[in-house]
Amino acid sequence: MILEKILTENDVFWMHAEQGPEADIVISSRVRLARNLKKVPFPHLLNKDNGVQCFDKIKTAWKQINTLEGYNFDLKTLDELSYLDKQILVEKHLISPNHGKVGSHYQGVVLNSNGSICVMINEEDHMRTQCFLPGLQVDKCYEQAEKIDDKTEEYLDIAFDSRRGYLTSCPTNVGTGLRASVMLHLPAIVMSGQIKGIFQNLGQIGMTVRGLYGEGTEAMGNFFQLSNQITIGQSERDINNKLTIISRRLIEQERLSREKILKDMPYQLEDTIGRAYGILTNARIINSNEALIMLSSLRLGVDLGIIKGIKPFTLNELMVAIRPAHLQKKAGREMTPLQRDEYRAIIIKEQLQRKISDDQE
């Protein structure tokens, strides 16, 4: 039920910009906690037999959490989901691209109804509990993820070492098992040519910058995922604080850059934004890279009040709705890249026109 809704509707909670602070620059915040069962081989060492045993333990725990704690989580194994449906979850940022590629019956996903909590089962670790919220809310993400994590620890024996902390499949996650990240939209910093230098500095202070879909993906349309690189030797609170502080600095920098561009070259800025709107509402064929670049400009226009009547929520939703799996799910059929480019143009036009008229009512 829950999963079906998330697979068929675009809407997940992190898209609701109106419910998050600083959502003009921070699209969403995410926290994930990597946990593993005691005395069970890590996922990459599991086989059909011990894999099922491992999965059953986890499944039983979630059933108990639902029944005894009054939750309503939906648990599915990946072999129950089609390749397209797994890609839908990837495109919504709920599971990793790697988890979207596999399909065994001892790997799975746990979701709550609005998609703010998603647990990957037997991805790189036995459980990766994630919380996603709109805007800059790293602390709140951690709070909610930790709350769920605490529940699971009541029903499962989690591998924890008093000296090293949580044990994880990859040594880079040992300790807190925490990765906190924010998705930033930094068009003005990019326009001003400062982005490269800023990223180099961030690397030097233990932060990682990635593209829209995390590890190994390129930055597109001025969207960047910023996260902590180090999970050990710091408390969860320190990790979250550091990310929040750095995010606030980047927000400030982006706001200053926006003001500067508005002041120094208002027409050029309005031109870029106007053309993006013109292309998005009139193109007949558009690939996803161009669409993201244009949506980034349009979003800047909306944030600056240059474009009226389009909600940031609509743009967050569109960024996901134009991805290949979402397009094919909506069309109800497989599509060639050219067919997707055509359908993408239709979806964008529909969404932008519908939302504008909704807003004008």
Add this chain to the structure above:
Amino acid sequence: MILEKILTENDVFWMHAEQGPEADIVISSRVRLARNLKKVPFPHLLNKDNGVQCFDKIKTAWKQINTLEGYNFDLKTLDELSYLDKQILVEKHLISPNHGKVGSHYQGVVLNSNGSICVMINEEDHMRTQCFLPGLQVDKCYEQAEKIDDKTEEYLDIAFDSRRGYLTSCPTNVGTGLRASVMLHLPAIVMSGQIKGIFQNLGQIGMTVRGLYGEGTEAMGNFFQLSNQITIGQSERDINNKLTIISRRLIEQERLSREKILKDMPYQLEDTIGRAYGILTNARIINSNEALIMLSSLRLGVDLGIIKGIKPFTLNELMVAIRPAHLQKKAGREMTPLQRDEYRAIIIKEQLQRKISDDQE
């Protein structure tokens, strides 16, 4: 009066596509007849004194034509016109770029009320009588230009040699003194990659292809001026017939190419046209070269029925209204290139939106 109207309004007769045949491909037709006074030095040899004598003879003749023949031509010397106003006439294609650059009191221009007749006085020849009509109407242009020319010959002694025909300043015009030309819009031939080959063939059969503003100007936005290269050894009728026949072949070729593109890649075509419309109606800065390219795509969209509610007349008018002098005349002030690019975007937006709503009424 007449000149003032032509300088302040965009509208001249050749823009009225609805009044010309084949006006989806042939924007306009033009005929010019080069004539010189007997025993008067050619214009490049005139000085203050004999220049004024020459001009006075011509001026007297036109006064007589107006008074005795019931015409209402307006005659102005170029020193009566500002540089900007002369550029307005150039941009409307009524006078040559060279004639627009000079400003002596013995050079001038004669115009009728709708701009279908324009005579340049002391440009390269003493008189160059031109007729401009919308669509493919070379014969009718000639007929009207000849009628006016016959009148002037009644009141002036024209240099004519029984063996060589009309004598002209440049030997390439000796004979008929006739240049007939058509302004063609050939976007599909350009898209299909055939244009270069076609132009080479045209050169071999004595035809010249030039850009929007004649000699020495480059082709922009798929608009090409086709004219005869040879003025001697053929009758006027032969020259006009040849141009008409070749124009008809190009029209046919362009129509076939349009059909082929519509059939083979309808979405790509609609995409190009849709994006052009989106950019024209949303850009905040646009230079004249890009604007012409976009107007060419939009015009193709209008001709093919893909874009509704915009009249070809509006696009003909816009092609001229976006030129530098027209922009500055309308704004009532001198403008830097950037200011013009900004104002051009405003004018295009206004015209396209106004015309669409006019049409929907």
